[in-house]
Amino acid sequence: MTDLAVEVRGLRRVYQARRGAPEARTALDGIDLDVVPGQIHGLLGPNGAGKTTLVKILSTVLLPTEGTARVLGYDVVEHRQDVRTRIGTVFGSERGLYARVSVRRNLLFWASLYGLSGRVGRHRTEQLIERVGLAERADDRVEELSKGMVQRVHLARGLIGDPRMVFLDEPTTGLDPVAALDFRALLGELLAEGRTFLLTTHDLDEAAALCAEVTVIDRGTLLMTSNVRDVGRRLAAPDRVDFDAEDNMVLEKLRGSGLVNGVSELDKPGRYRAEATSKESLTSVIRLLADEGITSLSTSPPTLEEVYLQLVGDRGMAV
């Protein structure tokens, strides 16, 4: 047994050639991943990176081609029934529920599938309906709900078996900003109950706001796993200096100094950003600006988005 919530070693998944897809496709190519219990671990990557394939394998609905994966200490192939009784999966889609029947009927049905007896199932259903804030709409058909509400039903469905490990597959895709914020707040509350979450997303703000650690994957390969703050440091990107300048001469001096990769104007007029070529040159850049009489300046590490874009290169968010 291991203390890790998820332990993945050398995981490969190859989709064999079929009609319509004449060539075999490697979705995961030797992934290693550790998820520490009691936190939200983000899985970042563009569409087609292999995030959903990994979640499918961890939630036992897809077999790996090679390698091993353990969830809460149980092998997803050898002990899939043990895994299934301990996990919940939340899909980021309006589908995946019985749209024509009520929220309550959906949850009661899934409660039975997770082995909850009638009374326990009813109690758990009512508890979750209350928890996700749908008490007023519990008897409405799922198809009558807004996207944000449907996503709450998905979350309730994922929690029906009281799982210690929850997989969230792009749960806020398509939600408006308010609904997404509500959903994230709800996740924060659930995290306090000691559950572990693996969140796949390509929303960098979401990952930065929710996750303790993030793993970046692309084309089936793990690029890095790190603390959200460490991601910036690990990449060792040149630090940035934001400053106010009214004189173009200062900008010319900076560009000609060899200390910066570039100087760009920010949204606010007269506000600029210089990217130092190295940590060492950052001090020289600040000194140069101070010598020119500029005192309104600040430094900042690269954002997660900048790190992410550098890691996945030009593909960015593209498919």
Add this chain to the structure above:
Amino acid sequence: MNILRVIAASCRMQVAETRRVPAQMLILATSPLFAAMFLSVMKRNGDPTVLTNAVFAPALISLWFMSLDLGGGMISNERWQATLEGLIGSPSRLGAVVFGRIIAVVGLAALTFVESYVMARLVFRMDVRIVHPLVFVLTLVVTLFAMAGTATALAGLFVLSRNVLLFQNSMTYPFYILGGVLVPVSLLPFWAQPVTRVFFLSWSSDLVRASMRTDAPGWAWQLAVVAVLGAAGLVGGLVLIERVVRRVTATGSAAMA
């Protein structure tokens, strides 16, 4: 006991869905028309010995039609509404969910028996006398079970096949003949009769007729045959659905094609 709980929950889910989409049970609207057609022919013909066929053949046809229709679409519908992965990833067996849903539809489709009876009594003023009500009720119950078991097998078979529509279309009229629904199996050529006996409906048809005659010898073992054939269908269906689950987890797709 959990499997019974899952079957019951699936049954309730199907009833709830059918209430929202009554068109799923369109057969309840068309079955009386079939009954009227059969009864008209019988009345014109004037032969009272075919009364049972005229009254209950439409109901048996409706049941078989529903089984084919359901079997073809049950797992595909789950896939279409993206609930299939959730079902496979749950601790319960997909086969129990499919069987539970099918029981609900077959149970609702059994109302066609009532419709046919009412049509014969009230519209055509015919004296439909069930001489052995116990035999009739037991036959109905065991036939519904066998129908649900067979539909479960069809659900697994169809999702693994490349051409569901071809299967569905070719399994209607020939099976009404093989099932002794339109004419008693004893009237078929002798070489065809052994084939009919592996199809539970042939025994059910005979039992329905026997329940309306003064003599109904050997009904108990004939009922047992229907139950065994239904159970065989159910077991076969559960095995096939397990194969579907293995295929989905191995290939990421339920389709053969």
